Amino acid sequence: MVTTDEVSAVNTLEKxxxxxxxxxxxxxxxxxxxxxxxxxxxRDALPMIAALVQLILFFQMFPMINEGSVIQxxxxxxxxxSIEFTLDSFGLLFATLASFLWLLTSLYSVGYMRGGQYKHxxxxxxxxSICIFSTLMVALSGNMLTLFVGYEILTLxxxxxxxxxxxxxxxxxxxxxLLYTLxxxxxxxxxMIAFYHLFHTTSFHPGGYAFSxxxxxxxxxxxxxxxxxxxxxxxxxxxxxxxxxxSAMIAPTPVSALLHAVAVVKSGVFALCRVIxxxxxxxTMKALHLDLVLGFLAAFTILFASTRAxxxxxxxxxxxxxxISQLSYILLGMAIGTTAAVLGAxxxxxxxxxxxxxxxxxxxxxxxQTGKTDIEQMEGLGKNLPITFVCFSVGCLSMIGIPLFVxxxxxxxxxxxxxxxxxxxxxxxxxxxxxxxxxxFFPIIYKAFFHARPSGDFFKEGSWxxxxxIGISTLMVIVLGIQPDFLFSFYQLxxxxxxxxxx
Amino acid sequence: xxxGIEQLVPLAILLSFIGGMANALVFHRxxxxxxxxxxxxxxxxxxxxxxxxxxxxLGHHKPLEYFFGGWPAPWGITFYVDRFAVAFCTLVSTxxxxxxxxxxxxxxxxxxxxxxxxxxxxxxxILTQDFFNFYVFLEVxxxxxxxxxxxxxxxRSYLSVFRYLAVNTVxxxxxxxxxxxxxxxxxxxxxxxxxxxxxxxxxPNKIGIGLMVVxxxxxxxxxxxxxxxxDTYGNSKAQNxxxxxxxxxxxxxxxxxxxxxxxxxxxxxxxxxxxxxGILAWVSIALAPLLASxxxxxxxxxxxxxISQIGYIIVGLAExxxxxxxxxxLQIFHHAVVKLTLFFxxxxxNSQWGSYDxxxxxxxxxxxxxxxxxxxxxLLSLIGIPPLPGFFVKWMLIQSAMTQGHWVVIAIIxxxxxxxLLYTLRMIEIMFFPHTPWTESSSSKPHWNVYAPIAVxxxxxxxxxxxxxxxxxxxxxxxxxx
Numbered sequence: 001m002v003t004t005d006e007v008s009a010v011n012t013l014e015k016x017x018x019x020x021x022x023x024x025x026x027x028x029x030x031x032x033x034x035x036x037x038x039x040x041x042x043r044d045a046l047p048m049i050a051a052l053v054q055l056i057l058f059f060q061m062f063p064m065i066n067e068g069s070v071i072q073x074x075x076x077x078x079x080x081x082s083i084e085f086t087l088d089s090f091g092l093l094f095a096t097l098a099s100f101l102w103l104l105t106s107l108y109s110v111g112y113m114r115g116g117q118y119k120h121x122x123x124x125x126x127x128x129s130i131c132i133f134s135t136l137m138v139a140l141s142g143n144m145l146t147l148f149v150g151y152e153i154l155t156l157x158x159x160x161x162x163x164x165x166x167x168x169x170x171x172x173x174x175x176x177x178l179l180y181t182l183x184x185x186x187x188x189x190x191x192m193i194a195f196y197h198l199f200h201t202t203s204f205h206p207g208g209y210a211f212s213x214x215x216x217x218x219x220x221x222x223x224x225x226x227x228x229x230x231x232x233x234x235x236x237x238x239x240x241x242x243x244x245x246x247s248a249m250i251a252p253t254p255v256s257a258l259l260h261a262v263a264v265v266k267s268g269v270f271a272l273c274r275v276i277x278x279x280x281x282x283x284t285m286k287a288l289h290l291d292l293v294l295g296f297l298a299a300f301t302i303l304f305a306s307t308r309a310x311x312x313x314x315x316x317x318x319x320x321x322x323x324i325s326q327l328s329y330i331l332l333g334m335a336i337g338t339t340a341a342v343l344g345a346x347x348x349x350x351x352x353x354x355x356x357x358x359x360x361x362x363x364x365x366x367x368x369q370t371g372k373t374d375i376e377q378m379e380g381l382g383k384n385l386p387i388t389f390v391c392f393s394v395g396c397l398s399m400i401g402i403p404l405f406v407x408x409x410x411x412x413x414x415x416x417x418x419x420x421x422x423x424x425x426x427x428x429x430x431x432x433x434x435x436x437x438x439x440x441f442f443p444i445i446y447k448a449f450f451h452a453r454p455s456g457d458f459f460k461e462g463s464w465x466x467x468x469x470i471g472i473s474t475l476m477v478i479v480l481g482i483q484p485d486f487l488f489s490f491y492q493l494x495x496x497x498x499x500x501x502x503x
Numbered sequence: 504x505x506x507g508i509e510q511l512v513p514l515a516i517l518l519s520f521i522g523g524m525a526n527a528l529v530f531h532r533x534x535x536x537x538x539x540x541x542x543x544x545x546x547x548x549x550x551x552x553x554x555x556x557x558x559x560x561l562g563h564h565k566p567l568e569y570f571f572g573g574w575p576a577p578w579g580i581t582f583y584v585d586r587f588a589v590a591f592c593t594l595v596s597t598x599x600x601x602x603x604x605x606x607x608x609x610x611x612x613x614x615x616x617x618x619x620x621x622x623x624x625x626x627x628x629i630l631t632q633d634f635f636n637f638y639v640f641l642e643v644x645x646x647x648x649x650x651x652x653x654x655x656x657x658x659r660s661y662l663s664v665f666r667y668l669a670v671n672t673v674x675x676x677x678x679x680x681x682x683x684x685x686x687x688x689x690x691x692x693x694x695x696x697x698x699x700x701x702x703x704x705x706x707p708n709k710i711g712i713g714l715m716v717v718x719x720x721x722x723x724x725x726x727x728x729x730x731x732x733x734d735t736y737g738n739s740k741a742q743n744x745x746x747x748x749x750x751x752x753x754x755x756x757x758x759x760x761x762x763x764x765x766x767x768x769x770x771x772x773x774x775x776x777x778x779x780x781g782i783l784a785w786v787s788i789a790l791a792p793l794l795a796s797x798x799x800x801x802x803x804x805x806x807x808x809x810i811s812q813i814g815y816i817i818v819g820l821a822e823x824x825x826x827x828x829x830x831x832x833l834q835i836f837h838h839a840v841v842k843l844t845l846f847f848x849x850x851x852x853n854s855q856w857g858s859y860d861x862x863x864x865x866x867x868x869x870x871x872x873x874x875x876x877x878x879x880x881x882l883l884s885l886i887g888i889p890p891l892p893g894f895f896v897k898w899m900l901i902q903s904a905m906t907q908g909h910w911v912v913i914a915i916i917x918x919x920x921x922x923x924l925l926y927t928l929r930m931i932e933i934m935f936f937p938h939t940p941w942t943e944s945s946s947s948k949p950h951w952n953v954y955a956p957i958a959v960x961x962x963x964x965x966x967x968x969x970x971x972x973x974x975x976x977x978x979x980x981x982x983x984x985x
Contacts, residue, residue: 078895078968080902149889156888166936174936175928182886182924186917190901197905 015064015071018057019087022095023136025054026102030129037122044110047129051103054136058096062489065092066496072142080196083149086142086204089496090277093346094139094270096488097353101262102132104469108361109254111465115368118252124164128255130157135263138270144192144202144279147271151188151235155181158264161255162248173247180234180244188231191224195279198224204274206500208281218288221280225290228275229297235268236331237324239301245324249316253364256316261323261356266349269330273346277501282337295335298328299429306436313374315363318440319356322399325433326352333414336426339502341417346494347484348410354476355398355407361470362392368466370459375444380453382445384460387467389448391474396441398477401434405481409491511557512569512582515550515592516626522546523619530612540607543615547603550622551596558593561586576693582630583695587832591757594836595625597963598750598843601956605847606742608952609854614651614743621647621751628754634682634692637758638675644754645671648747652739663734670721670731677718684711694766703772712762716776722755725817726786729810736806741853744802745846748809749839756816756835763820764828774823781821785915787814792922796929801849801861804926805842808885811919812838818912819900826903830896836967837892841881844960848878851953855946864930865937870946873954875934877961882927884964887920892967 029050036042061071065087075083087095109128113121134157137150155178163174196202198217199209214221234241245265249256259265276285276294285291302325309321329352333345365388367373370381382389398405401412411430418426476486484491525542561567566585573579599622607615620643627640649668654660686692688707689700703709724732732752736744759777767773788811795807812834819831848867849859851874856863868875884891897916904912 076968081898083890145889152889156883160935163936171932171936175932178928179921179924183921186920189897190913190917193898193901193905197902 012071015061016073018060019071019073019085019140022054022057022061023085023133023140025050025057026129026133026136030126030133033122033125033129040121043122043125044106047106047125047132048103050129051099051106051132055096055099055103058092058099059488061087061092065089066489066492068496075146081145082143083146084142084203085140085146087140088204088206089493089500090270090273090346091139091141093350093490093493093497094266095136096493097266097350097490098132098135098139098263100488101258101353101357101473104357104361104473105254105258107465108257108364108469109252111463112252112254112364112368115462115466118164120164123160124252127157127160128258131161131259131263135267138267142203144195144204144274147274148185148188148192151267151271152182152185154264154267155185158255158259161259162251164252164255165250167250170250173244173250177244177248180241184231184234184241186231187227191227191231194220194224194227202279204278206278207503208277208279208284208501211281211284211287214284214287221284222288222290225275225280225285225288226293228272229294232268232272232275233297235265236272236327237265237268237301237305238297238328238331239304242301242305242324246317246320249314249320253316253360253367256319257357257360257364260320261360262353265323265327266353269327269349272331273334276334277342277497281503282334282342282501283503285335286337291335291337295332295426298332298335299426301325301328302332302429302433303436306433306440309440310436313376315366315373315375315444316360318375318444319359319363322359322437322440323352323356325436326356326399329410329414329433332426332429333417336414336418337502338417338420339498340413342502343494343498344410344413344415344417346497347413347491350490350494351398351406351410351480354473354480355395355405358391358395358470358473358477359399361466361473362388362395365462365466365470366392369462375447378444378447379451380448381459382448383453384458388470389445391467391470392448393445394474394477396445398481399441400437403481404478406477406484408481409484508557508560508564509567509569509584511553512567512584512630513571514553515596516623516630518546518550518553519619519623519626523616523623526612526616526619530616543603543607543619546619547596547600550626551593551600554589554593554596557584558586558589561589576632577691577696580631580633580636581693581695583632584630588629591629591754591835592626594839595622595629595750598746598839601843601959602742602746604952605745605850605956609742617647617650618743618746621651621746625750625754629757632694634685634694638679638682641675641678644751645675648751651743651747652735654739657738657740660735660738663731663738667731667735670728674718674721677714677721681711681714681718684708684714694761698766698768701767703767709772709776712767712773713776715762716759716780719755719759720780720783723752723759723813723817724810725780725783725814726790726810727783729787729791732810733803733806736809737800737803741802741846741850741859745843745850748805748846749843752809752813753816753835753839756813756820756831759817760820760828760831774821777821777823780817781912784814784817784821785911787811788818788915788919789922792919792926796922796925798926799861801852801859801864802846804861804930805845805849808923808926809838809842811923812842812885814919815896815900815916818915819896819903822900822903822907822909822912824903824907826899826906830899830903833892833899833967834896837884837896837964840960840964840967841884841893844877844881844957844964847953847957847960848874851949855949861930862933862937864933866946867934871949871954873961874949874957877957877964878934879931880961880964882930886923886927890968892964895968 029046032046033043071087073085134150134154138147141147159174159178162177163170237245305321305325309318312318330345330348333341398407401407415430479486522543525539529536529539569582571580624640624644631637649664653664684707689697691697701708721728763773763777791807791811795804798804815834816831819827852863853859884893887893887897901913
């Protein structure tokens with residue numbers, strides 16, 4: 001006779017192995033890439049296989065998470081720190097998101113890198129896999145130390161990707177990126193140890209630890225939060241620390257698409273959400289008035305970055321500034337801290353990822369097919385590249401927040417979350433930002449479709465590996481806008497997370 | 504028990520001495536002697552075996568004491584072996600085996616002989632309990648260094664060695680004077696004896712220990728007194744410097760640790776003395792990497808980096824907490840392996856492309872994947888990227904500083920990490936992203952004796968994190984039993 005307890009224990013063990021397997025998928029892929037570096041087709045197929053396997057594994061784990069349990073796995077432990085992995089709803093959301101978009105991006109990057117005849121493709125593919133590994137490590141980490149380890153590996157493995165072209169400008173961007181992020185890493189390290197010093201743990205616990213003792217350690221807690229905010233704020237591109245992101249756009253487009261719209265910047269935001277929701281707790285944050293600090297900083301970043309985007313004419317630069325402002329949506333949502341706002345913030349991680357990857361894929365395809373990167377040059381291109389531009393327009397519309405696209409779902413929640421009298425002022429930020437979004441996205445669509453092509457040169461769509469990923473991500477933007485729980489239950493996961501952290 | 508395992512204690516010293524003498528016998532010959540080579544290998548392997556077996560034995564036995572000539576403590580010289588000491592002896596024998604494997608075929612016989620004698624003096628300095636005996640080994644060590652660091656093909660090395668000699672003599676004299684103060688006051692030079700005799704409230708004792716500490720601050724090349732190290736490391740052969748940079752300066756740190764933790768039992772007065780050293784170390788940590796980033800010669804970069812890394816050891820010791828002590832110990836191990844690897848890389852560059860110019864590193868990835876990987880890992884560990892051992896040193900140092908409220912230490916460690924980023928980043932950039940069009944130089948495939956030590960060093964670096972858990976079992980590092 002096997003009791004129910006034993007069954008669940010066996011299940012947990014099994015799930016634990018699945019967790020290890022899912023985590024190591026990108027590592028196997030990177031090893032395989034090194035082994036098969038001479039055979040380009042095998043090499044480029046490996047990340048897709050790994051992404052698919054990992055996606056299926058995470059899919060398997062969803063029912064258990066949906067029931068409200070978590071999957072834990074213990075790594076090596078040292079003197080007073082240990083590597084712990086915990087899969088909860090928030091981690092699963094980020095991990096599934098990263099895995100699915102990795103699948104799309106690895107398909108896209110085959111077309112992009114080969115079409116653009118880039119050099120060092122093996123190095124590119126290798127570090128890309130390592131990046132995904134470290135993103136998963138961030139997503140699945142059970143305590144701050146594990147998150148930090150993943151975060152630092154992520155920094156290092158993105159560096160070769162930013163510098164990929166090895167030109168003078170790329171080198172400068174790479175150096176700037178590394179100095180910003182590794183420097184911030186030191187602050188995170190100090191903040192993490194200080195937090196450990198106060199609470200003797202850095203494990204993530206829904207609702208946080210700090211509330212019961214915030215009054216006696218209020219100064220220390222404010223300082224530690226400040227260090228975390230600066231440290232993670234670099235990757236989350238908060239206002240004075242954002243300038244690495246536009247210059248890092250010199251990297252090949254797949255890097256900008258996945259890493260600078262999803263993996264890298266989102267891991268900064270993700271980590272900050274972990275700090276707010278799982279170490280401090282929203283109540284403590286409010287009691288210490290930290291929500292105002294974070295809120296004002298995020299609101300300023302939103303407006304500032306949108307204004308900067310208006311002044312840019314380079315496509316990728318516009319997208320970079322748009323990313324900066326969208327990331328702060330998430331942070332502002334967390335700072336407001338009502339149920340709807342937090343739900344909107346967490347779902348916006350998903351929504352923004354799909355919209356932004358569509359836009360980046362679009363910009364990349366345009367660049368590869370026509371060599372044009374400036375919005376002034378887009379005139380009439382909509383007729384030559386119909387699929388790309390339709391998809392790009394859908395991305396823009398969703399970014400603005402038109403209903404029935406995914407951007408609307410999160411924006412609706414964010415706005416309703418800030419309607420309560422206490423938070424009333426924040427509504428104007430969303431509205432102003434929406435207007436600015438219209439102002440910098442519409443000219444592109446207008447130029448592409450309603451202007452005539454100036455002279456006779458003619459372009460056509462690229463290979464299927466370029467337009468298929470864009471098509472899929474555009475479809476996802478539309479489908480998730482109508483049915484947010486489609487396939488991956490992102491909305492359900494966001495709900496679960498919100499339920500866990502909002503008092 | 505009288506004639507049991509403690510007879511193994513002086514064996515490593517004896518073996519190194521035999522190796523040194525065997526090599527000295529044939530130093531006038533131009534041809535290699537197979538017999539002597541055989542003896543050398545046997546000596547190295549045997550001393551490694553002896554140390555490992557003692558380490559295992561001490562895992563579940565009390566520390567050993569060995570009386571030379573059967574004379575007990577106050578009169579004779581005693582060696583004291585606990586798990587901590589034998590761990591360092593194992594480190595010395597491992598590193599010397601690696602460095603011998605790397606360089607035995609290109610060393611002149613005189614250098615080979617000196618290499619063994621140097622090893623002997625290192626074992627002696629780690630194990631001895633007698634202050635004067637330490638001084639003797641210290642001088643033996645210095646003489647070996649003068650020989651090993653002079654390079655006949657580099658005339659400047661003679662000048663720098665001469666400077667080194669002058670500075671070193673001053674340091675050694677300071678130590679000797681300090682020792683005289685302590686002896687006049689306490690009437691004994693044996694550490695386990697002094698545990699009960701010495702009282703730092705007495706001014707002469709304080710002056711004595713203070714003078715020793717100043718002597719060691721020169722020897723460990725802390726900031727204002729570091730100039731000799733840059734010159735000597737920067738002008739001599741990297742194959743010798745590797746071993747010296749990785750272990751010799753550490754032995755002085757170990758002795759400091761012995762004095763302050765085993766003998767003085769980290770009392771308050773004692774810690775005040777150490778904290779002065781700690782302040783010098785802050786400057787080393789923060790500034791030396793800046794100077795390193797300006798250098799063109801890889802050896803000089805590594806020399807500056809050594810200065811800052813030794814700073815971490817001293818800061819750890821000055822913390823006076825067990826976490827700080829663990830950090831210092833781990834840093835000794837970590838830095839030894841890292842520096843050995845990097846100096847091997849420097850030497851390999853010199854033998855392939857004819858100079859130590861750091862720009863030659865651009866050739867490395869094409870030259871050998873393994874060496875590049877080892878070099879990268881070593882550099883990343885220096886900046887303290889998790890989960891490499893360098894990270895855990897910082898992790899523990901910051902924890903310890905936070906518990907005690909030493910905010911400056913925390914700031915210094917953060918600044919140190921940023922400044923070391925400058926030179927490590929530069930080297931990594933040169934290796935992988937040479938932006939000026941770099942004309943590739945041809946190279947011949949390295950031999951096994953280049954690959955093997957670097958591979959082993961890489962493995963050791965990776966395994967060091969496991970040491971952390973061992974540190975806990977080294978709690979035997981308390982006061983000497985009088």
